[in-house]
Amino acid sequence: MHPLLVSRSDLPTLPASPVTIRAVSPQSWPDVAASLAPLARAFAAAQGFLESGKGPDAGKAVLLPNADGALAEVLFGVGDGADRFIYGKLPDLLPEGIYTLDGVPEDGREAAALAWLLGAYRFARYRDNPAPAARLVVPEGVDALEVSRVAESVALGRDLINTPANDLGPQELSNAAHALATRFGARFSVTVGDELLDANFPLVHAVGRASAQAPRLIDFSAGDESWPKVTIVGKGVTFDTGGLDIKPSSAMLLMKKDMGGAASALATAHMLLDAGVKVRLRVLIPAVENAISGASFRPGDVIPSRKGLSVEIGNTDAEGRLVLADALALAREDDPELIIDYATLTGAARVALGPELPPFYTEDDDIAAAIAEAGLAVNDPVWRLPLWAPYNKLLASKVADVNHISSGGFAGSITAALFLRRFTVGVPHVHFDIYGWTPSARPGRPEGGEVQAARLVYAWLKSRYGVAA
Incomplete structure (x- = not known):
């Protein structure tokens, strides 16, 4: 269980009762105000809450004292309740201690507990940046192991994204994947450098060959052989200069x-896992750095792909789709039930x-509906855009297949x-064009790396396939 959670079964052993956090909306404020003890009521009045008639603003915590001056309870403004992750602000607002939530609707308790953990995330690899010390008693009906699992997974991804390229190149990304595979007993392999040419991954090789760190294709799989095959592909460009079509410094x-x-x-x-x-899960990650040297691939080059299509290079700063193409072709060869890819692919998105x-993007309407529903359910929203076939003509080449x-x-x-x-024709395929970053902090989403769409895909696949007994 996550260290910031306290099991309800441990409550009798605590040295003191947890401090109650009361969720306050403008609608509930009159009843909350009327129930306050005299000292707390006077404290609220001194801050103007009684006169305002609406209580604390959304995202604001008010700490109320008891007669001895100790913390008696906390009022927390939740606004109209539309932001289910509003509780992610609490760890930063509270002193060290153990707290319990009151007034959270039953269908919002899991999101509140998860938001608490996600909001407490800190990236502390390079400087002292301790996580908040406020701990939450697991709300009634919430699966503590489930929210801990999700929070740990998100933290793993955030740490990877937040780590700069001098400490996270293709080799280090491979090491992280290997550690995960080892933890769950997965079968792991990696194809490195010129081995990519021998193994027929020419696009991955072309994009990554200019870097001091060799490109590689990471491949691991786990799960019972009788379970449905699902393959997940992730774009692993550990740094993108743009190649010879170099980005301006601001874009790097x-x-x-x-x-x-x-x-x-x-x-x-x-x-x-x-x-x-x-699911019989397979994960494929083409891990490269799009660097610049005499070995760089060039605009106008024509490079074969694993599928056999020749690809004309229109711009070396569109490298992500090239490495994905070879990985997706490999995924397709295994004839899975479903292929999913994540990529920080376009500024246009x-x-x-x-x-x-x-x-x-997906051609399957049922899958699209399930994804949209899962995204809303777990507060990991996405929006479907069309695979508009007439635009295929925009990819025409006069010298290559595409x-x-x-x-x-x-x-x-x-x-x-x-x-x-x-590269995936014949298999249901979902492509997520993610940003991978929170530019300014929001509740439950600190500024920095973010594994967009990961929680929704997990929720969707869990619902679709179930879990082993």
Whole structure:
């Protein structure tokens, strides 16, 4: 169980009763105010809450004293209740101690507990940045192991994204995947450097060959042979200079997050394997650095792909779809029931939907509906965009089977998805074009790396396939 959670069974052994946090909405405030002890009521009045008639603002905690001056209870403004992760602000607002939540609707308790843990995350690899010390008694009806599992998995992915490229190159990303595979007894292999050519991964090799760290294809799998095959692919570009189509310096500042797809894939795998979801899981990560040297691939090059399609390079800064193409082709060869990929792929997706709402693509309407429903249920929202077939003409090449970028400036996220779909034909495929980053902190989502869509995919697959007894 997560160290910031306290089991309800441990309550009788605690040296003191937990401090109650009362969730306060504008609607519930009159009843809450009327129930306050005289000293607490006077304290609330001194802060103007009684006159306001609405209590604390959303996300604000008010600490109320008892007669001895000790902390008696906490009032916490939850607004209209639309933000189920509002409780993620609490760990930063409270002193060390043990707390219990009161007034949270039954269907919002799991989200509240998870938000508490997600909001307490800290990245402390390079400086002292201790996590908050406020601990939460597991709310009634909440599965403590489940919320701990999800929080641990998200922290794993966030740590990977937040680590800069000098400490997280293709080798270190492979090490992280190997550690996860070893923990769950998965079968692990990695194809490195020129071995990629021998194994027919020419696009992965081309993108990563300019780096001082050799490119590689990470492959691990676990699960009962009788269970449905599900393959997850994550873009693992540990840093993206743009290659010879070099990015301006301002556009490179966050390029350590360009392996956010791999981080989301590993976070999802951690949840699935730890929960025992009944899938024969395979995880594929093409891990490369898109660097610049005399070995760099060039605009105008024509490179074969694993599938056999020749690919004209329109821009070396669109490298992610190239490494994914070979990995997706490998995934397709295994004839799984489902292929899912995560990738920090296009700026066009952010222009269309912003950093908080990643688009996803699939041709299967039933799968799309299930994904959208899961995203809303676990507060990990996504939005479906179309695989608009007429835009395939924008990928036409005069010298190769396909160009990997659009010939115009329109529909960049859609054309990238259409390019990827060429390598998975015949198998249901879901592509998530994620941002992988929270640019400014929100409840339960600290600024920094974020494994977007990982929690929703876990929830969806868990619901779809069930868990082993």
